Amino acid sequence: MSNWQEIDTYVKHWIKEAGERIRQSFKTQLNIQTKSNRNDLVTNVDQETEQFFIERIRNIYPDHHILGEEGFGDELKDMKGTIWIIDPIDGTMNFVHQQRNFAISIGIYHDGEGMLGYIYDVVHDELYHGRKGHGAYMNDLELPPLQEVDVRDSIIGVNALWVTDNNRINKEVLGPLVRDVRGTRSYGSAAMEMAYVASGRIDGYMTMRLAPWDFAAGKILIEEVGGVVTSLDGKELDMLQKSSVFSCKPGLHENISKTYLKDVSIKKI
Template sequence: MDSKARRYLFEKAKEFVYEAGQRIKEQIDQPRTIETKSNPNDLVTEMDQNTEKFFAESIRNEFPEHRLFGEEGFGDDIQDLKGIVWIVDPIDGTMNFVHQKRNFAISVGVYEDGVGEIGVIYDVMGGALYSAIRGEGAYKNDLPLRMPEKKRIEETILALNTSWLIPENPHINHAGVAELVKTIRSTRSYGSAALEFVYVAEGIIDGYLTMTLMPWDIAAGKIIVNEAGGLVTTADGRELDMLNKTTVLASHIDIHKEIVENYVQLKTK
């Protein structure tokens, strides 16, 4: 993809995101149809489904040769990332959307042959658009994002789910997480992976550690964090699998290796 094609694709991605966001805002106070998926806390609404359907139709009308990798069933059967693939989460933070009517985002990553080219995350109710084009930096609205040059582990604010501190959790040794929490300055949990990624890029938090994300949760945020100077890998420091569920550590580069080597011990299944 040449720079002109990439720029056009970026502008269309923003156009789709803004329109989808406007549709959500216009209907935010309407009664919701709420269903559960994998567990009682894994919620989906008709707004998630309608928003993904909007992206599917918009992408296919404008770019019929592109494919869509989505959460709600309106995309293609994706077994690889050959060609150009849009990886879309129509509402990231559905529980926040249902309970708070805020703190959720639209997340769109565009990949070419497995390489992240464009990332767009829209904080719908906050009105902030976070974006990145590979090699051109990351932005919040029109302001460039760049993570602080230096960061010590003792000064770190880390986003993580408190369930990883429970001994019975199936993913990670809770003792290592407990030691990490004692070492850093503080923790946060925002309930939206997309927002947690962009908060890392913005420097609001210094890292985000989680055990169970899908590609649509990651695709845009990974590009934006990388372009802001951060590092995104699995929780144990490996390259991400962009086709399947995975662990994630997105953080300032100074603390990344220390967290992986000193505090993360994943459980074997």
């Protein structure tokens, strides 16, 4: 069994070092490429940051496995053993255009169970971190348990795309929810939005398609403060597959699911 406290110490040190490297990169010109489409960006900083983590993990924990967004990790067929799920920069479009509203995201799982989660808001130097059974924190501040909230008093993170014509979900499904909540927000980084759910800055976050490196860390943090994280149709997330994600405060998750999402259907592409 891994020494989680030792791993936690290493990760916090590495994340802060990687964050400083990223802040220094603001002074240089980025090499920007596209992946699946012109809006799916990757920079040399994404790639270099992932390689930074992989090099250090391999050096200290050679028997651990790595799943990384930029493809420098391992090809995984199951969740056996200890697996680091890494997004070196979640919110690359924000990183490129705004130099803010992006995060480093690392979730560490053992035999499929989330053990350690980290979401680092590099620009604001806010590290959201949690360990299974030991709560979640923002820097040194312990995050309180999430409290139930009425739909009408809630703020939900959701991209406006999902209430317009799109190829994932009927645009009519989320319209009533958007009308009924107090407000909606879209920050452009799944990791940041899930950190905001964990810290109570927003009450829920939903999206139609994320990869495991987008939600691995956030799931651990939210569950440590009593929140619920599932697919949009209420199923357990598969940490090796892309999925819709619905993370929410307790009670609110159930109310939204029953009232607005009972017949939801997500198209796979």
